[in-house]
Amino acid sequence: xxxxxxxxxxxxxxxxxxxxxxxxxxxxxxxxxxxxxxxxxxxxxxxxxxxxxxxxxxxxxxxxxxxxxxxxxxxxxxxxxxxxxxxxxxxxxxxxxxxxxxxxxxxxxxxxxxxxxxxxxxxxxxxxxxxxxxxxxxxxxxxxxxxxxxxxxxxxxxxxxxxxxxxxxxxxxxxxxxxxxxxxxxxxxxxxxxxxxxxxxxxxxxxxxxxxxxxxxxxxxxxxxxxxxxxxxxxxxxxxxxxxxxxxxxxxxxxxxxxxxxxxxxxxxxxxxxxxxxxxxxxxxxxxxxxxxxxxxxxxxxxxxxxxxxxxxxxxxxxxxxxxxxxxxxxxxxxxxxxxxxxxxxxxxxxxxxxxxxxxxxxxxxx
Amino acid sequence: xxxxxxxxxxxxxxxxxxxxxxxxxxxxxxxxxxxxxxxxxxxxxxxxxxxxxxxxxxxxxxxxxxxxxxxxxxxxxxxxxxxxxxxxxxxxxxxxxxxxxxxxxxxxxxxxxxxxxxxxxxxxxxxxxxxxxxxxxxxxxxxxxxxxxxxxxxxxxxxxxxxxxxxxxxxxxxxxxxxxxxxxxxxxxxxxxxxxxxxxxxxxxxxxxxxxxxxxxxxxxxxxxxxxxxxxxxxxxxxxxxxxxxxxxxxxxxxxxxxxxxxxxxxxxxxxxxxxxxxxxxxxxxxxxxxxxxxxxxxxxxxxxxxxxxxxxxxxxxxxxxxxxxxxxxxxxxxxxxxxxxxxxxxxxxxxxxxxxxxxxxxxxxx
Numbered sequence: 001x002x003x004x005x006x007x008x009x010x011x012x013x014x015x016x017x018x019x020x021x022x023x024x025x026x027x028x029x030x031x032x033x034x035x036x037x038x039x040x041x042x043x044x045x046x047x048x049x050x051x052x053x054x055x056x057x058x059x060x061x062x063x064x065x066x067x068x069x070x071x072x073x074x075x076x077x078x079x080x081x082x083x084x085x086x087x088x089x090x091x092x093x094x095x096x097x098x099x100x101x102x103x104x105x106x107x108x109x110x111x112x113x114x115x116x117x118x119x120x121x122x123x124x125x126x127x128x129x130x131x132x133x134x135x136x137x138x139x140x141x142x143x144x145x146x147x148x149x150x151x152x153x154x155x156x157x158x159x160x161x162x163x164x165x166x167x168x169x170x171x172x173x174x175x176x177x178x179x180x181x182x183x184x185x186x187x188x189x190x191x192x193x194x195x196x197x198x199x200x201x202x203x204x205x206x207x208x209x210x211x212x213x214x215x216x217x218x219x220x221x222x223x224x225x226x227x228x229x230x231x232x233x234x235x236x237x238x239x240x241x242x243x244x245x246x247x248x249x250x251x252x253x254x255x256x257x258x259x260x261x262x263x264x265x266x267x268x269x270x271x272x273x274x275x276x277x278x279x280x281x282x283x284x285x286x287x288x289x290x291x292x293x294x295x296x297x298x299x300x301x302x303x304x305x306x307x308x309x310x311x312x313x314x315x316x317x318x319x320x321x322x323x324x325x326x327x328x329x330x331x332x333x334x335x336x337x338x339x340x341x342x343x344x345x346x347x348x349x350x351x352x353x354x355x356x357x358x359x360x361x362x363x364x365x366x367x
Numbered sequence: 368x369x370x371x372x373x374x375x376x377x378x379x380x381x382x383x384x385x386x387x388x389x390x391x392x393x394x395x396x397x398x399x400x401x402x403x404x405x406x407x408x409x410x411x412x413x414x415x416x417x418x419x420x421x422x423x424x425x426x427x428x429x430x431x432x433x434x435x436x437x438x439x440x441x442x443x444x445x446x447x448x449x450x451x452x453x454x455x456x457x458x459x460x461x462x463x464x465x466x467x468x469x470x471x472x473x474x475x476x477x478x479x480x481x482x483x484x485x486x487x488x489x490x491x492x493x494x495x496x497x498x499x500x501x502x503x504x505x506x507x508x509x510x511x512x513x514x515x516x517x518x519x520x521x522x523x524x525x526x527x528x529x530x531x532x533x534x535x536x537x538x539x540x541x542x543x544x545x546x547x548x549x550x551x552x553x554x555x556x557x558x559x560x561x562x563x564x565x566x567x568x569x570x571x572x573x574x575x576x577x578x579x580x581x582x583x584x585x586x587x588x589x590x591x592x593x594x595x596x597x598x599x600x601x602x603x604x605x606x607x608x609x610x611x612x613x614x615x616x617x618x619x620x621x622x623x624x625x626x627x628x629x630x631x632x633x634x635x636x637x638x639x640x641x642x643x644x645x646x647x648x649x650x651x652x653x654x655x656x657x658x659x660x661x662x663x664x665x666x667x668x669x670x671x672x673x674x675x676x677x678x679x680x681x682x683x684x685x686x687x688x689x690x691x692x693x694x695x696x697x698x699x700x701x702x703x704x705x706x707x708x709x710x711x712x713x714x715x716x717x718x719x720x721x722x723x724x725x726x727x728x729x730x731x732x733x734x
Contacts, residue, residue: 039425042425046436046440051445053445054424064413080451
């Protein structure tokens with residue numbers, strides 16, 4: 001029998017996050033490891049009257065491609081997937097891992113090359129989403145590997161995931177709507193504000209949000225969600241920030257990252273572990289040394305770091321910034337093949353001032 | 368470690384059956400149950416320089432769709448798959464079953480409706496293949512379910528499958544080329560011939576092949592293969608034939624079929640088991656009482672009936688005919704929604720004469 005929490009998650013993804021309507025073209029994407037979740041989502045899509053395209057991948061094949069594909073193969077874009085990204089109405093991705101470290105030995109430059117080749121798919125999805133032409137959501141199906149990454153048993157990790165997505169409650173949709181209302185108040189307060197200053201043991205950074213929009217991330221694109229975010233004015237970022245949580249990219253954990261910004265640009269960067277990957281990401285293109293995102297995590301259902309960015313960046317009491325691509329809806333015009341979130345704990349001796357007013361202190365909003 | 372015979376099969380499919388060339392667009396299709404085979408084929412496609420599209424399905428979702436989809440959903444054609452069938456260069460399908468009887472309770476009419484909705488994909492593949500624009504092959508990955516259907520253990524069934532595909536030999540491609548050369552001689556000999564007469568304990572049938580072409584089925588579209596086949600002149604078939612092997616259609620085995628033909632048409636038909644299904648198939652449409660195919664199986668690696676037509680129809684020492692749709696490349700113009708192969712043993716006291724010459728005796732060619 002299927003875990004009732006998984007059934008609820010499928011319902012949330014299809015009927016709350018992406019609001020599938022009869023006749024819509026719905027892509028269901030995920031690794032074969034996510035099969036039980038893919039099946040539940042598929043059922044909900046059919047029930048909602050949607051037309052499903054399955055895009056099931058396999059990490060073993062992906063790894064083989066990462067290792068062995070030649071330049072022509074890397075540059076090739078599957079025309080059927082291009083058509084999907086250009087025309088479909090809904091994108092539901094269910095991540096699932098058999099081994100979160102399986103890509104450790106793949107060179108960062110190669111990962112980046114493949115990402116870059118497929119950036120038009122990401123562009124199409126995000127651009128069309130910004131124009132209201134595509135609804136999308138990404139989530140994670142709990143596996144032994146993700147549990148292991150998080151130092152938990154599978155049962156504990158399932159509790160964690162379904163807790164974070166509110167699917168341990170009878171009516172997760174109601175809970176998401178409540179969080180959404182709380183966040184909307186903060187977003188409304190931030191309207192028209194200009195200057196943000198972050199201070200604390202891990203950060204001394206200022207940035208401008210003049211003319212930019214904060215978005216209320218309430219479970220429509222990420223499940224779980226729970227953050228408000230914007231794209232800072234690209235050249236306005238100055239100062240430094242240290243990320244005490246490891247940042248996992250392409251299966252490799254980059255630890256102890258410190259970045260120094262001058263006029264928006266990362267002018268100094270170091271990591272205690274996997275520094276080569278950090279440097280490769282920063283060197284990807286013109287936009288990868290600038291911030292595309294500044295965000296505040298609000299989900300107190302996520303009470304611990306687990307090495308999965310989907311959850312980590314929403315941890316209540318943290319902020320995160322992302323180098324690279326910004327979201328156009330925020331006003332950001334930073335373009336890049338990279339979008340890499342890094343998380344900074346604000347729960348101790350930390351403050352955010354907005355236009356001189358104390359907005360946030362030790363992990364809690366103060367307005 | 369992967370079964371070396373599966374590695375050989377993947378090599379045969381990619382480099383012999385479909386001859387994947389650098390830069391070609393290659394679809395790899397199959398159920399998640401076929402994952403080990405899909406992975407090996409994927410590797411071979413990448414090695415050959417092909418660009419792979421994965422089309423992985425799931426029988427659980429398929430069944431849900433068969434049961435629950437509404438008319439609009441059934442009529443919907445995934446545009447990305449349509450594009451694939453219209454433009455791709457190669458199609459490699461790997462069948463694999465978790466339960467060969469799982470569709471028993473789905474009404475035949477509903478199955479037909481869904482088949483009919485997607486017939487343009489089949490048309491595109493076969494038409495483009497006939498024009499040399501698409502190479503395709505279908506095979507089967509051995510599972511417990513298929514072994515069970517064949518009354519074998521999985522190990523025995525694997526031996527059977529890899530024996531039938533010659534992948535139990537070190538160089539299966541050489542074996543296929545040898546079979547191909549042998550069959551080509553028979554096909555060449557048959558060119559320009561007119562009259563075929565089959566006689567034996569199970570058959571007394573004559574038919575005309577005037578103006579028709581025999582095709583050499585040597586592992587390029589079916590793996591395994593091993594047959595030569597044509598479409599007989601539709602109105603030329605006279606006599607009777609008994610099929611001692613059961614014919615499985617829609618998961619039901621029809622046993623002890625006897626057919627009597629007059630001027631091409633089945634005028635009398637009976638089956639010892641599931642006769643109603645036989646009658647329903649014959650009554651489907653105008654073409655379903657005429658033969659679309661006459662073929663001689665040549666694969667002596669297939670030494671037993673297993674209930675899977677992919678293997679059964681190739682059994683060395685048998686002939687088969689199919690009621691219904693013929694293949695245009697043979698010259699057949701019989702059209703029908705039905706194409707149902709029935710297999711007749713010719714290994715005892717049986718002969719085929721062509722234009723009066725003895726062509727085949729007791730399961731072996733004599734020319």
